[in-house]
Amino acid sequence: MTNDNPMILALYPNSIGMGYACLKVPERIYDFGVAKVSPLTNRKLLKRAEKFMDYHRPKIILLREVQSSHNSNRVDKLISAIETLAGEKDLPVFKYSRDQVREVFEVFGCNSKYEMAEKIISMLPDVSCRRPKVHKWYEKEDYNMGLFNAISLAITHVHLAENQIVTL
Numbered sequence: 685m686t687n688d689n690p691m692i693l694a695l696y697p698n699s700i701g702m703g704y705a706c707l708k709v710p711e712r713i714y715d716f717g718v719a720k721v722s723p724l725t726n727r728k729l730l731k732r733a734e735k736f737m738d739y740h741r742p743k744i745i746l747l748r749e750v751q752s753s754h755n756s757n758r759v760d761k762l763i764s765a766i767e768t769l770a771g772e773k774d775l776p777v778f779k780y781s782r783d784q785v786r787e788v789f790e791v792f793g794c795n796s797k798y799e800m801a802e803k804i805i806s807m808l809p810d811v812s813c814r815r816p817k818v819h820k821w822y823e824k825e826d827y828n829m830g831l832f833n834a835i836s837l838a839i840t841h842v843h844l845a846e847n848q849i850v851t852l
Contacts, residue, residue: 690743692841693736696834697748697762702729703830706740709842713808715740718830726762733766737773745770746837749781780840785833788840797825801832808835 689708696703701720707713715736721728737745747767750760763779770777785800794800798818805812816826 689842691740692744692746692838693740693742694746694834694837694841695733695736695766696830696837697729697759697766698830698833699756699759700724700827701830702732702762703828703832703834704733704736705831705834705838706736706742707808707835707838709838710807713810713835716811716814716831716835718828726758726765729762730765730769734769737770737775742775744841745775745777746834746841747777747779748833748837749779749784751781778841780837780844784844785836785840788843789836791843797829797832800836801829804832804835804839807839811835 689711691714692705692707692709694705694707701718701724703718704716705713706715719729719732721732745766747763750763767777767779789800789803792803794803798816801816805815811831814828814831816828816832819826
């Protein structure tokens with residue numbers, strides 16, 4: 685892979701806000717984290733997404749595929765609004781399902797979200813400061829997992845594009 689990989693902005697809305705990562709895979713990650721707003725509203729998160737787009741000037745936007753049976757109605761609406769916003773900015777949007785992400789990470793020998801996070805840390809050591817702790821079945825998912833979910837979208841996109849499954 686060369687250094688002319690496009691700047692990718694991966695956004696992963698979830699129940700607490702939105703995981704985000706601006707990166708060129710596998711070279712470098714430029715910005716990452718979990719955007720949390722209070723009160724939690726789609727309007728505020730959409731403004732945050734627009735600021736990310738304007739500041740980083742990505743060439744591609746990545747989102748999770750809407751799967752209503754798993755997502756809240758609020759998250760579904762936010763994903764659709766981000767997709768519309770990206771279209772207004774002439775940015776191509778690629779969406780990947782949970783199953784697509786799992787299939788790609790199975791190639792790397794990852795069978796759980798924690799294993800995926802560890803693989804991501806090995807590829808992009810800058811995010812090691814956000815390493816999620818393994819949670820018990822009765823605990824909430826680690827706050828930083830949204831960040832790793834966003835990065836997993838970028839790795840999925842690059843992996844599938846290299847295998848010519850995704851076309852621009």
